[in-house]
Amino acid sequence: MINLRKKFLTAAVLTAAAFSANAQTNRLIINADQGDVTINKHIYGHFAEHLGTGIYGGIWVGKDSDIANQDGYRSDVLQALIDLEIPNLRWPGGCFADEYHWTDGIGEDRPTMVNTHWGGVTEDNSFGTHEFLDLCEKIGTVPYITGNVGSGSVDEMSKWIEYINFDGISPMAKLREKNGRSEPWNIEYWGVGNESWGCGGNMTPEYYANEYRRYATFARNYGGNKLFKIAGGANDWDFRWTEVLMRDIPLNMMDGISLHYYTIPGTWEKKQSATDFTKKQFLETLIKAGRMDELLVKHGTIMDKFDPNKKVKLIIDEWGTWFEATPGSNPGFLQQQNTLRDALVAGITLNVFNKHAERVHMANLAQTVNVLQAIILTEGDQMLLTPTYHVFDLYKPHKDAKLVPHHLTSEKFKIDELETEALHVSTSRSEDGMLNISIVNINPDKEINLDCVLRGIKGKRITGQVVTTDAMDAYNTFDNKNRIGIEEFKNFNLKGDNLQVKVPSKSVLMLRVAE
Numbered sequence: 001m002i003n004l005r006k007k008f009l010t011a012a013v014l015t016a017a018a019f020s021a022n023a024q025t026n027r028l029i030i031n032a033d034q035g036d037v038t039i040n041k042h043i044y045g046h047f048a049e050h051l052g053t054g055i056y057g058g059i060w061v062g063k064d065s066d067i068a069n070q071d072g073y074r075s076d077v078l079q080a081l082i083d084l085e086i087p088n089l090r091w092p093g094g095c096f097a098d099e100y101h102w103t104d105g106i107g108e109d110r111p112t113m114v115n116t117h118w119g120g121v122t123e124d125n126s127f128g129t130h131e132f133l134d135l136c137e138k139i140g141t142v143p144y145i146t147g148n149v150g151s152g153s154v155d156e157m158s159k160w161i162e163y164i165n166f167d168g169i170s171p172m173a174k175l176r177e178k179n180g181r182s183e184p185w186n187i188e189y190w191g192v193g194n195e196s197w198g199c200g201g202n203m204t205p206e207y208y209a210n211e212y213r214r215y216a217t218f219a220r221n222y223g224g225n226k227l228f229k230i231a232g233g234a235n236d237w238d239f240r241w242t243e244v245l246m247r248d249i250p251l252n253m254m255d256g257i258s259l260h261y262y263t264i265p266g267t268w269e270k271k272q273s274a275t276d277f278t279k280k281q282f283l284e285t286l287i288k289a290g291r292m293d294e295l296l297v298k299h300g301t302i303m304d305k306f307d308p309n310k311k312v313k314l315i316i317d318e319w320g321t322w323f324e325a326t327p328g329s330n331p332g333f334l335q336q337q338n339t340l341r342d343a344l345v346a347g348i349t350l351n352v353f354n355k356h357a358e359r360v361h362m363a364n365l366a367q368t369v370n371v372l373q374a375i376i377l378t379e380g381d382q383m384l385l386t387p388t389y390h391v392f393d394l395y396k397p398h399k400d401a402k403l404v405p406h407h408l409t410s411e412k413f414k415i416d417e418l419e420t421e422a423l424h425v426s427t428s429r430s431e432d433g434m435l436n437i438s439i440v441n442i443n444p445d446k447e448i449n450l451d452c453v454l455r456g457i458k459g460k461r462i463t464g465q466v467v468t469t470d471a472m473d474a475y476n477t478f479d480n481k482n483r484i485g486i487e488e489f490k491n492f493n494l495k496g497d498n499l500q501v502k503v504p505s506k507s508v509l510m511l512r513v514a515e
């Protein structure tokens with residue numbers, strides 16, 4: 001009996017010691033009763049382009065397919081998107097948007113075209129405006145359409161908006177009705193071109209700014225619906241693009257300006273493998289993902305100069321990892337596997353977006369199914385959810401929650417000349433009072449003891465969920481779909497205002513504290 005008691009005491013002392021080790025280094029102070037900025041749920045948005053099997057095969061199989069479908073949409077993918085509660089979906093591109101002519105994608109007789117950007121394949125236009133907007137209705141998400149500036153015309157874009165939104169008698173509303181839809185869709189988010197500095201027309205910012213003004217003038221509001229007009233913004237470090245657009249486009253003519261940033265370890269010309277990487281390449285990738293913070297600060301500072309009240313929002317409508325295409329796949333289809341490393345990229349990036357919620361209104365991961373950092377992969381009638389999907393699921397509580405301030409001191413993780421903070425955190429408070437703490441530990445080998453001080457909340461209950469596994473390069477396959485998922489996490493200790501957490505190595509964690 002005495003021995004047993006002694007053994008128990010020793011274990012208790014050891015646990016306390018284990019929890020307090022590193023307490024000096026890794027410390028998180030949360031002011032849970034402060035903050036007045038809401039994290040817009042649209043930060044958790046997605047993007048589906050006519051690219052590879054992103055739409056055809058991945059979302060749309062047609063009514064006559066042997067693959068289980070509802071009105072032509074894959075039933076498994078529909079359900080996965082419904083479950084994730086995706087707030088918005090961007091379509092039809094990407095680069096494809098600037099060669100897309102919407103009238104080819106309506107009605108019975110649809111001409112084919114060549115998808116010159118993505119593999120030179122024939123596009124049969126069977127997925128068009130109705131199919132996209134009906135998909136959004138089925139999964140309960142908000143549509144975001146990008147219009148064609150590069151090879152289109154002002155008239156074409158203006159009529160597309162009339163077709164979608166006009167509530168009354170007009171030539172385009174009549175055509176819509178003839179094609180089976182009498183009610184307007186009343187969509188709000190409208191992009192004026194995509195990457196106009198590159199695939200969208202190779203324009204200068206000065207030229208694009210003028211074009212934007214012309215196109216935006218004829219992008220009309222109908223009925224009570226007001227468009228949220230988004231100017232095609234910069235590629236990552238091109239600050240001049242943002243500067244010129246902010247200078248040359250009147251603030252009352254645009255609601256948002258976009259920004260694209262891809263996490264590409266190695267170089268654009270020589271990309272690295274999605275699944276076969278060293279620890280140093282793992283770290284390089286996560287450091288590059290974290291640079292989103294610097295980008296938002298720098299583009300945000302330029303915007304502040306012209307728009308101190310932050311009327312114009314930042315829309316990061318393409319982000320995510322970009323690796324070498326899966327060996328043996330069509331390189332133009334941008335198909336890549338999704339490992340635990342991608343989950344960490346998602347966790348870090350979403351934490352950064354939350355941090356900049358005052359300026360960042362929307363973001364769209366590239367891309368939803370089978371393309372780049374996909375949340376869903378399909379093969380024939382098989383479907384799996386990637387680790388990235390699970391991070392979006394884990395982060396649901398941050399949507400529309402109030403961003404609360406925190407101060408984090410983190411130990412570093414270093415390999416040779418590469419070094420960064422091991423921990424990345426975001427904190428928010430939901431409407432029901434729950435405090436949400438998302439934590440990423442990028443160290444692939446080390447569990448980290450994090451000592452938290454919870455101010456402004458009397459934490460009584462706490463729950464935890466985690467996305468992790470035993471290997472940094474692990475991924476889900478069609479034979480083993482659940483290698484990485486969401487698991488319950490209990491390795492914490494809450495006492496008064498002190499919360500101690502053992503953050504697993506290479507993990508994304510969500511803790512929820514209730515009063």
Ligand code: AHR
Binds near residue numbers: 093372
């Ligand atoms: O997401 C893939 C491509 O990346 C998009 O079509 C384009 O906008 C970007 O360059």
